[in-house]
Amino acid sequence: MFWIFLRLGLTSFGGPMAHIGFFRQEFVEKRAWFSDIQFAQWIALCHALPGPSSSQLGFLIGYQRGGWSGALAAFLGFTLPSALIMSALAYGWFNYHQAWSSLVPALLIVAAAVVMQATWGMAKQFCRRAEWILTAISSAFVLLAFPSVWTPIILLFGLALLGQWLKTDTEASTLSLQRTPNRTLALTLLIAPLGLLILLPGLVLLMPELALFDSLYRAGALVFGGGHVVLPYLQIELVQPGLVAESAFLSGYAFAQTLPGPMFSFSTYLGTLTQGWLGAIVATFAIFLAGLAWIIGVLPFYQQLITRSSFQAGLTAIQAGVVGFLVAALINPILLHAIVNLPSLGLLGLNLLLLWRFKVSAIVLILLNLIMVTVAEWLAPGLVLS
Template sequence: MTLHPKGTPTEVFGAFLKLGLTSFGGPIAHLGYFRDEIVTRRRWLSDADYADLVALCQFMPGPASSKVGFALGMMRAGWLGALAAFVAFTLPSALILLAFALTASSVSGPIGAGALHGLKVVAVAIVAQAVWGMARGLCPDRERATIAVIAVAMLAFLPGAAGMMGAIAMGGLTGLVLSRGTGSPVAGHIKVPVTKIQAGIALVAFSVLLLGLPLLAGLSQWWALLDSFYRAGSLVFGGGHVVLPLLETEVVASGWVTPDQFLAGYGATQAVPGPLFTFAAYLGAILGPVPNGVVGATLALLAVFLPGFLLLVAVLPFWDDLRVKPQAQSAMQGANAAVVGILGAALYSPVFTNALGNMQDFALALACFVALVMWRAAPWLVVLVGAIGGVALSLL
């Protein structure tokens, strides 16, 4: 069943531009902002339908909050509405991070260098908080905790994209064996203007790009950029923070971006509203080889978001049948547990090993972590404190 849109792309753009300018705090917080604005205030859909949409977007790879926004725009104003929601929600943070990328290299002196170092230290606290929260939610029993530990061990012996893909596959297969899915009914029903033919086209496009871009990557740096960011976006299960180890594998290990640049940009990303995936705009802008700058930022941004949107479109018409299958639930639970391990491995390297050089750095990182977890301080405020702390340490 499809839904005839009831709004306009302009209306959708206005709603999501407001969200793009004010949605601080990461993917979970974004979903709360969406509910307040779209469900409670604008009444575009019911709470049950919204909950079902969130469940679908968390079930699949890609940035959960951006996929929810994309789907909400589509449900309200068709394909142009989906595009309007994506652009409006993404553009503010992408422009801020692009500006940061283009000016960070000119920062010099103890104050500038200290602030950049403080951003690297903040990244330790941010990732540690993400690991802590995801472990509590996605590894609540000894079986799934064990899957996470096995994922860390796999990456210790097989680092890089191959190790991550293997860890996720291991988690999904182990989840199937454990058969923890309940197959319980879920309230709500997603009505979207997507036909099964369109869904099939989206799935084919996703697969062709995933398999075809690596074959083209050797032809030029342009194809290599698209391949790297598209692959990272294809493997992000469990939330926006998981894009960190995937992108680090693609751009730092290849020598395109230095570890210091990478962590400073990741820290800065926590201080801006909107999706964490806009970190790709920063990376695309500072890449050593061409394309970089505005062109590199645009290509990286589109490539990292595209796979999640294609998979969302591919599954939308079939979600009502898929969501109640115990096998699908079990595989996803196992894959999510492996993702916790992947992010935990990233917490050690590159985050911890590249950001903390002495006990003073560790103390600042620990203070930021406690502020986030125990005091529940806003991430942008913790980033500001971390940058000021970095300056203070540089002047000692």
């Protein structure tokens, strides 16, 4: 199991939706471990819970195939390559960031293009009605107007309540499983992460060294929508207090676009910047912990839960709000730092064209941007693109 997911962790480029395609090809088509119906049901389950959806899917596949050892092997294999690379990049930034100054504009503009693409894709999926478009816009406004670590939390609960008021018809689904934990263990896996979420802010007051774990754990436990959506949480938690420089944060996020494996390995980069190799381990463990616990703990109860219209309505509102989270992250900090003049705006337009129309990879875009930034600085010394 480990070696299968290690290969996927080294080759699965393209973000969460692309990862799902790689998983289907490997486990449904090639190995025939599961049916398409089972696989589609599990995708729906992963998207219904907060956390990193593609990592949750891999963890669930490992659990269904090999129990807890299979789940752990799947997680380690899929996460290890990108986590090690991101940690190495953090050490490189810490030691050589002055030499990387010409790379930063290239990274920022790629990040802007990728997040714009993700925002548009999620908006088409989750904002098909006028009230959900308004929900997304309102969520973005609130996040920008009140940049606090508590704003996303309050918004999530408010959106769940809004969903009950704007209740829409939903279709019930069923879930096909090969393996589930017993109910006692399942309840523990559901309740313990919630309890930790509540207790950690108080524990940090007594033990400040838990602050990094608290910040990354809260981000992983509250984010719906995968890697791109975690950006505003991490920016509020780590950049605003001054724990991570904004240039380092944005450059690392852009690097994460180019790597295979889960985008949540961005947390490894942030942990390395703040506390070295120990921080890398803590941050990686913290951001994945709640989501992976919930994906297994919910299994015995999911069938009863998913048929309830109130659950579906709340989830629909949260998904629309997540689009607003992406819009807020796109505006601040990404676009505010990426677009500083007409040349940088033109380069972003070129990146969007290549990304959307011609499906050019983020790695190629970074190389192209680096060449263009270097040429621009050579032809017009003093010209700043970012």
